[in-house]
Amino acid sequence: MDLSIFTYPFMQNALLSAFLGGIACSIIGVFVVLLHMPFIGVCMSHAAFAGALLGLWLGFNPMIGAFIFSLGAAAVVGPLADRGELNPETSVGVIFSLMLGLAFLFMGLMSGPKSAALELLWGSILTNTRSDIVVLGVVAVVVVGVIFIFYKEIQATVFQRDMARAVGIPATLMLYSILLLMGATITASFSSIGGLLIFSLILNPAAAAYQLTYSMKKMFILSAVFGVLSGWTGLLISYLFNVPSGATIVITSSVIFMLAVISSPKRKVKRWQKKPLGEEAP
């Protein structure tokens, strides 16, 4: 197998993007899984796609449009979820379909070739520049830094928000900070992975890690490992079979999730519970 391709700068940029994007997306995914709010992430990622297309159509930076739209979706869905008034089947369905409708409307209104819009749809990690990597790097560092600094507040908030509030933790502020980070991560990553696929890279590594450990710290680490592994393996498959990288990255993350489900110790809860006391995992 000729792997000399990995010595080229564009491929090294892609590997670095996959590393940074994989870490940021998969760590954000841990929040999505533990807060039981996958629908918010879906809404935000599709809103980012619509916002980016609006930017392309009107001629301003698509990333700004993506960030504003994803935060707008979070501002609508977040308070409903926080108050426990969210009905995923209705509110999210309406926002999700609205965002897709807007995205295709903006695409239809664009004059000339649609190649830039299609790149946003499917992702183009191989064309990432140094500035894309800097943005991804900043987001990844902020996401990891927030985990380190506010780990205990995050842990309490994702466990039970009402209980966190009851002990004096600003759980609502934490929730909205998480949504803000999610918006930033989606915005920084989706041009690499693709507007329709980015949410899979957020959800799948974290969902896989959730199957494998009873420790939240290990879940963050495993999720980041799976995110990077998905990115790099997906890139390799994309190169070997000459297929779109965004798709192979997402399919790889889905395969990792399926393997995690099959090998999950959590499927054997009853047997575990019958062990004599004191034999539980540390």
Added chain:
Amino acid sequence: MASVNNLNGYSIDIDNAVVSYREDIALRGVSLKVKHGEFIGIVGPNGAGKTTLLTIINGMGKLLHGRVVVLGHQLTPGNGHSLRKKVGYVPQAQSIDPRMPMNVREVAMIGRYGRLGLFRKPAAHDWKIVDTALELVGMTHLARRPIGHLSGGEQQRVAIARCLAQEPELFLLDEPTASLDWRAKTDIMELVKRIHDLRGLTTLFVTHDLSALPIACDRVVLMKDGLIWGEGSPGALLTDEKLGQLYDLPVAEVEKRRREAALV
């Protein structure tokens, strides 16, 4: 937070509190004083305003009208945050995902987080407090079990340990025995009373279920339709006649249900 210097021996002083949720009025001018170290049972049917009463005491509820002074501080909109660190709150048993990646010891430690504040990590001293709390509620042997693997009664013991780790001055329990079986229910009631005595706390125990009311309450408050309907000693208030009026049941029916509850 506004400070009220003269407590006159009261931990809680509520004056004419009114709370509403959209169109529904949950509290319609409730006034209540609770002395330091008192153990109060709050009894009433569903929708009486019992939980709302607890939420205005721990600063999580929004007052429409009236005044609430807790531990010498008058609560105003938005200032309950720091007070909550001194108030232990045990809600109803909640469903916890069996796959939740947290163990019993970590959940109990959450009680320390508010007191620790931002940017400070738990130290050995905090873990010692948590371990002592778990020992007190009889959960040391399950300390490293995933929280989602415990029974409802065990999870409520952990919730109580979390409150104790908080080192509260006030202990609020909102139907802590709801959905538990008789054995778990009586165990929790005995535990709460023992902790109240041991730690010298001021305790408010809310229930709609008379069989879940600790016998040793100093005082009982009856609530109905967002109002305090009566208060006094358990012996004077928990009569068949009064309970019949409180729950809109004929006296004979109350007697029958009491006998059934005693036999369970």
